Amino acid sequence: MNALTVFSLAVVAVCSGAQLPWFPGMYGAYPGLHPWYRSGMPLMPQPTMKAMAPGPMAYNMAPFAAMAPIYSQYGAQNEFGQYSFGYNAGLSARNEMRDAFGNVRGSYNYLDTDGKVQTQHYVADALGYRVSGTNLPEAPAPATPQYTPEVAAARAAHQAAHNEASAATSAAPTTP
Template sequence: MNALTVVSLAVVAVCSGAQLPWYPGLYGAHPGLHSWYRSGLPLMPQPTMKAMAPGPMAYNMAPFASMAPIYSQYGAQNEFGQYAFGYNAGFNARAETRDAFGNVRGSYNYLDADGKVQTQHYVADALGFRVSGTNLPEAPAPAVPEYTPEVAAARAAHQAAHSEASAAAAATPATQ
């Protein structure tokens, strides 16, 4: 088995060296220093240059942010069930802690498809799981109900009956 491994490695080394005969290797000299390169014999087809009218050059490159992300992470845990962990990878980050009573608090953020940083905060404790975030939808304000004519007439009749019953109760003397 060892002989097969040695032979395989030797074949790979020989084959990989033959792929680029003009390349002297990682630690070798520059290919321009070789005698066959200086002799003018082309090893590869040389491109031909055409004369162009002078003019401004334009580059079609998209702009990019040159901010280097910060990569860090941490983690800790003890015998009481408490823990804390987190990481920071540029626009993606997370942090979470748990205390001895089982309360968990944390947050995370990420870069969404529109290029905005979205942040979520969450808590899990005796009151349940609660979350707040920058991309959560908000409920619309409740609209004031408008009553149909039938409902408006029934409400007016009920209010009149209630007022009449209240007046009758106030006129009757209390007995003990």
């Protein structure tokens, strides 16, 4: 067995130790490491309840901090001209990829001033640049044409003549 295989197996064995169900965690197996264990304090502040006259109960709880958004980014490229990159910055995100034929596809989103998430998808390929999104204006629906009575009568007469000609053509015998 070569050294790279042995090293890879050792890394997998070490990393998988934290995923075992009986693994008590970093501080669980060694109570002397963390100062809270030595002092006998609980790990998290416990809420206390005050005795009051009959009525609504009040709890004194420690304030909690809002969770911070997850920030991440990635990027990759190869010798064929293919690439992909992206990021997630909490209130905005973007990803884009290019294949070996030069086609580019991507999307991005952000939080606008009204508090709505706006998303755009785009494609750049042989057909050109196309985009679709949640904040793009939409054209009004085309209105149906309103014909004057003269034009409507002429259209009806033309359609009747067309129907007669079609019926005559289909009823005529075909000669070889």
